[in-house]
Amino acid sequence: MTKYKLEYIWLDGYTPVPNLRGKTQIKEFDAFPTLEQLPLWGFDGSSTLQAEGRSSDCVLKPVRVVPDITRTNGAVVLCEVMMPDGETPHPSNKRATILDDDGAxxxxxxxxxxxxxxxxxxxxxxxxxxxxxxxxxxxxxxxxxxxxxxxxxxxxxxxxxxxxxxxxxxxxxxxxxxxxxxxxxxxxxxxxxxxxxxxxxxxxxxxxxxxxxxxxxxxxxxxxxxxxxxxxxxxxxxxxxxxxxxxxxxxxxxxxxxxxxxxxxxxxxxxxxxxxxxxxxxxxxxxxxxxxxxxxxxxxxxxxxxxxxxxxxxxxxxxxxxxxxxxxxxxxxxxxxxxxxxxxxx
CATH class of the missing domain: 3.30.590.10 (Glutamine synthetase/guanido kinase, catalytic domain)
Structure with missing residues (x-):
């Protein structure tokens, strides 16, 4: 088993231009992790303009994982921001609702x-x-x-x-x-x-x-x-x-x-x-x-x-x-x- 440095990154709630945010967690895997192996992870949305302090929980849902050669056993995990239920897209989550077509x-x-x-x-x-x-x-x-x-x-x-x-x-x-x-x-x-x-x-x-x-x-x-x-x-x-x-x-x-x-x-x-x-x-x-x-x-x-x-x-x-x-x-x-x-x- 290898300990991987997983940098979860997401877009915050600032407007008109969101900022990139990121934090690291360490997980063990037999090989470079697949997207399906990556867990949801919570963060303090009150510090990123995505929640209020009295109800600050937001959830990161991995949507893409790529190798990061700048860190030993590193990976960057691109995430969508979800509500606390882990299923409902957060209002700041534009990715979840855009029009998409693989032919475009x-x-x-x-x-x-x-x-x-x-x-x-x-x-x-x-x-x-x-x-x-x-x-x-x-x-x-x-x-x-x-x-x-x-x-x-x-x-x-x-x-x-x-x-x-x-x-x-x-x-x-x-x-x-x-x-x-x-x-x-x-x-x-x-x-x-x-x-x-x-x-x-x-x-x-x-x-x-x-x-x-x-x-x-x-x-x-x-x-x-x-x-x-x-x-x-x-x-x-x-x-x-x-x-x-x-x-x-x-x-x-x-x-x-x-x-x-x-x-x-x-x-x-x-x-x-x-x-x-x-x-x-x-x-x-x-x-x-x-x-x-x-x-x-x-x-x-x-x-x-x-x-x-x-x-x-x-x-x-x-x-x-x-x-x-x-x-x-x-x-x-x-x-x-x-x-x-x-x-x-x-």
Missing amino acids: WFGFEQEYFFYQNGRPLGFPENGYPAPQGPYYTGVGFKNVGNIAREIVEAHLDICLAAGLNHEGINAEVAKGQWEFQIFGKGSKRAADEMWLARYFLERLTEKYSVDIEWHCKPLGDTDWNGSGMHCNFSTSYMREVGGKEYFEKLMAAFEAAREDHIAVYGPDNHMRLTGKHETQSIHQFSYGIADRGASIRVPHSFARNDYKGYLEDRRPNSQGDPYQIASQILKTISSVPTGATASVAA
């Missing part, structure tokens, strides 16, 4: 800033570094500094060892800004992987005395890019059938549901979606082939392939909850009939 594929492009001493990593104590230009996919100390690449490479290794569908990394447009990409099949699977990847990154940076700034526009109204979490999406029908008529109906449905999407695409998005810095205004909806200033970018490959494949929604921001983002996209897609003569559902 999602690829999230998570942008973020490294922050140290109250400013982006690499920024001088006063003022700003040289303007944007050389930092995107940059190489060399003057562009990316001396620890950022070490962190993102270590994060990549941790995620791959955990079995996550981590698909790549790159330095981003602003100094101190980076991106990683996560892919998953199904709303829950894709969002689970993103939250796990976020957790691993947050914990990794502790030893570097660096914070992750997830805010979508941490530098405010300046000529520096904000951070998005562009969502690439497709369904079985989009990949296998598609067609221009269906695509146009789909875009009409996205335009009609613009406010529903913006409502779950992350707080303070008005600061980022200004119509500048490769974004469409938060008050408008547009789409275009290879147009990074549109709400939805249509890849050249999609248009060349008889309007089949995937699309990229550029509006979700870096703080957005991937559970709600994927679910809303799938909800809008599901409103569009796939028959050739059908109209967009009301």
Whole structure:
């Protein structure tokens, strides 16, 4: 028997952006534990804005377990928060109620800033570094500094060892800004992987005395890019059938549901979606082939392939909850009939 360090992690009750929480318990197993072997575990919800002190019990229900190579015999256990009966989802538990479909594929492009001493990593104590230009996919100390690449490479290794569908990394447009990409099949699977990847990154940076700034526009109204979490999406029908008529109906449905999407695409998005810095205004909806200033970018490959494949929604921001983002996209897609003569559902 081996004693495993099980780090149960969950999302707390803070709004509009929940925080990741985690605590460790030790359990003995013959081999790396399966999900079915992991017990429910309670926690003090009054300390996480998920209960009141006079009735503080909440329950963690494991939904995914992955290896953690940073700890000897380590595992990270992603959990849903349940009420004390262990069966009823807690109101803060968005995962339990989202729309899901294994045929719907999602690829999230998570942008973020490294922050140290109250400013982006690499920024001088006063003022700003040289303007944007050389930092995107940059190489060399003057562009990316001396620890950022070490962190993102270590994060990549941790995620791959955990079995996550981590698909790549790159330095981003602003100094101190980076991106990683996560892919998953199904709303829950894709969002689970993103939250796990976020957790691993947050914990990794502790030893570097660096914070992750997830805010979508941490530098405010300046000529520096904000951070998005562009969502690439497709369904079985989009990949296998598609067609221009269906695509146009789909875009009409996205335009009609613009406010529903913006409502779950992350707080303070008005600061980022200004119509500048490769974004469409938060008050408008547009789409275009290879147009990074549109709400939805249509890849050249999609248009060349008889309007089949995937699309990229550029509006979700870096703080957005991937559970709600994927679910809303799938909800809008599901409103569009796939028959050739059908109209967009009301």
